[in-house]
Amino acid sequence: MLLRKIARPLLASAFIARGVDALQQPTSRIPAAERFSATVAEPLGAPTDPELLVRVNGAVLAGAGALLALGRAPRLAGAALAVSLVPGTLFAHRFWQEEDPEVKAAEKKAFFTNLGLLGGVLIASADTAGAPGLVWRSRNAARIAGLEAELAARTVSRNVSDKLPF
Structure with missing residues (x-):
C-alpha cells in the first residue's frame, strides 16, 4: 500500500535522526542515562556506563529506524523502537520535577511528543501489511x-x- 510506503519512512526519520545524534553527541543525554543506570540498569546487573547506554540506545534508534524506513522487519523494528523509547521518555523528560515554567513546558512538550511517537511505532509493530x-x-x-x-x-x-x- 502506498500509504504504508510513505508513512513508515516518515515515522522512522525521527528515530534515525535521534539515533545518529546520540551516537555523535552523547553528552546531553548522559544525565538521563545516569538516572536510568541507577534506577534500572544497576539493579538488573546490566552495564551502567551512561555514555555506553546512550550510544547503545542511539544505535538501536538508528538501526531499527532504518529497518522501519526500508520496510525490513517492520514489526520487529517497531517493537525495538517502542522498547527503546519508553525509558528515554521517562528518564529524559521528567517535566513533573521541573520548577522553571519554561523548562517545564519544553519537557512536557517533548514527553508528549515521545508518547505520540510511541503510539506510531506501536501501530507500526502491529501492522501486518494486510496479511x-x-x-x-x-x-x-x-x-x-x-x-x-x-x-x-x-x-x-x-x-x-x-x-x-x-
Missing part, C-alpha cells in the same frame, strides 16, 4: 480443526448407525 497476523492464524486454525473434528464425528456416527441392524 493475517499470528493470533488470527492460530485462532482460525483452531476453529478449522474443531469444524473438521465435528464433521469427522458426524461421519463416523452416520457410518456406524447405517450398519446397525435396528
Whole structure:
C-alpha cells in the first residue's frame, strides 16, 4: 500500500535522526542515562556506563529506524523502537520535577511528543501489511480443526448407525 510506503519512512526519520545524534553527541543525554543506570540498569546487573547506554540506545534508534524506513522487519523494528523509547521518555523528560515554567513546558512538550511517537511505532509493530497476523492464524486454525473434528464425528456416527441392524 502506498500509504504504508510513505508513512513508515516518515515515522522512522525521527528515530534515525535521534539515533545518529546520540551516537555523535552523547553528552546531553548522559544525565538521563545516569538516572536510568541507577534506577534500572544497576539493579538488573546490566552495564551502567551512561555514555555506553546512550550510544547503545542511539544505535538501536538508528538501526531499527532504518529497518522501519526500508520496510525490513517492520514489526520487529517497531517493537525495538517502542522498547527503546519508553525509558528515554521517562528518564529524559521528567517535566513533573521541573520548577522553571519554561523548562517545564519544553519537557512536557517533548514527553508528549515521545508518547505520540510511541503510539506510531506501536501501530507500526502491529501492522501486518494486510496479511493475517499470528493470533488470527492460530485462532482460525483452531476453529478449522474443531469444524473438521465435528464433521469427522458426524461421519463416523452416520457410518456406524447405517450398519446397525435396528
